[in-house]
Amino acid sequence: MMMTLEILAAQIREVLIRENSPASREQVAGLLKSALRGEDFVAAQFVNEVGQRKVLYEDPTLGFCIVAHEYQGAKSSGPHDHGPSWAIYGQAEGETLMRDYTPVAPGQVREERSYLMRPGDVHVYNEGAVHSPSRVTSTRLIRIEGMNLAGVVRSECKVVEGA
Numbered sequence: 001m002m003m004t005l006e007i008l009a010a011q012i013r014e015v016l017i018r019e020n021s022p023a024s025r026e027q028v029a030g031l032l033k034s035a036l037r038g039e040d041f042v043a044a045q046f047v048n049e050v051g052q053r054k055v056l057y058e059d060p061t062l063g064f065c066i067v068a069h070e071y072q073g074a075k076s077s078g079p080h081d082h083g084p085s086w087a088i089y090g091q092a093e094g095e096t097l098m099r100d101y102t103p104v105a106p107g108q109v110r111e112e113r114s115y116l117m118r119p120g121d122v123h124v125y126n127e128g129a130v131h132s133p134s135r136v137t138s139t140r141l142i143r144i145e146g147m148n149l150a151g152v153v154r155s156e157c158k159v160v161e162g163a
């Protein structure tokens with residue numbers, strides 16, 4: 001079966017309408033992962049100008065969004081959460097060095113681990129999870145947001161060193 005945006009959206013909807021939990025988001029991540037294996041699917045999402053953020057699909061009732069991102073050249077973000085939402089990152093092209101953090105005090109976090117996301121890699125960040133992506137060359141991503149994060153205030157966190 002040829003994967004399309006409409007099919008992926010319907011599959012995600014089917015999962016989230018039953019249950020919206022960290023476990024079900026792992027299922028959604030699996031759907032995104034298999035969609036990213038399709039070169040035609042990935043290419044189709046970037047046929048038109050995407051820029052740094054383009055909502056490809058927004059679910060009219062559940063509110064989740066499928067979003068494409070294209071970053072030209074190096075691009076890094078500081079540690080942040082996604083406000084009241086969760087987000088699933090899927091690497092479509094290029095590589096992202098991702099860092100995850102543990103909260104140590106209000107607004108303060110400590111680096112927990114880092115990992116390289118390569119094309120096809122997918123990762124779930126649940127509500128309150130703090131991470132920072134950094135890219136040294138151009139990248140393309142497809143993300144699923146629990147709600148449209150445009151305009152949602154993200155908490156920026158300060159990194160503290162040491163044990």
Ligand SMILES: [Fe+2]
Nearest residue numbers: 080081082087
């Ligand atoms: Fe993020």
